[in-house]
Amino acid sequence: MSEKMIENNKVNVIGEIVSGFTFSHEVFGEGFYMVEVAVNRLSDQADTIPLMVxxxxxxxxxxxxxxxxxxxxxxxxxxxHEGIKNRLMLSIFVREVHFMEEFTDYTKTNQIFLDGYICKQPIYRKTPLGREIADILLAVNRPYGKSDYIPCISWGRNARYASGFEVGARVRIWGRVQSREYTKKLSETECEKRVAYEVSISKMECEEA
Incomplete structure (x- = not known):
């Protein structure tokens, strides 16, 4: 795989395994499995993030x-594919794994860098309490003509900055992977709790298309 392609999408998480392995798929006789890891935030909350191993x-x-x-x-x-709809599934594709007996520096438990392209107009909004948020969908290239589509969320000044991005602009993002529970309305009477995964942005740079 091209080193340049690996450099544009790098993630490192440290956390506790909280599930067993479940089979995902097989490629050329190599099996891939999903396992979940709880990654602590500084706020004492944890993000539960799926790994593909x-x-x-x-x-x-x-x-x-x-x-x-x-x-x-x-x-x-x-x-x-779910019926007639497609659902975007996200996970960390693991290249290296290390077991750790002791860990104390919780500022380094969750780090991601992405270098990609804006593929739809960012959505800027304010919460009821007046906090500024912008949602970004970033296309990050992979070898063999593939791309990963990564939802990202920015706050405050970064949100205002992101609201001006044009489709096709190249953006570099630094942040963390987070999980968020939400309720999906399936019908008038039926709802389902789901978990969304996204990148919470701490820093970004834009190079206009």
Whole structure:
């Protein structure tokens, strides 16, 4: 894989494994499995983030629940077909994994860098309390003509700055991966709780198209 392509999407998380492995898919005889990791925030909350791990990287038949790991890889997306609709699924594709016995520096538990392109007009809004937010969808290129579509969220001055981005603009983002629960209305009488994953932006740079 091109080193340049790896450099445009880098994520590093440290957290506690909170699930077993579930089979995802197989490519050329190599099985990939999903496992969830709880990554602490400084606020004492935790983000539960899905990792996609090759069976050649870890023994997926073992139970690692409660172990602390560092996972290094890329934040990736794929479309899952649900009836007539597509749902964007996100996970960290793990390239390296390390078990950790002791960890104290919680400022470095969750870091991501993305270098991609704005693929739809950012949505700028204010919360009822007046906090400024802008939602961004970033297309990050992968080899063989593929791209990952990563939802990102910015706040305050960054949100105002992002609201002026044009489709096609190249943007570099630094931040953290976060999980967020929301309620999806399926019909007039039926709702379902779901979890969305996105990048919370701490710093960004834009290079106009």
């Amino acid at each position: 090759s069976e050649r990287l870890l023994d997926v038949h073992q139970d690692y629940t409660g172990r602390t790991i560092e996972a290094i890889g890329q934040f990736r997306s794929y479309n899952r």
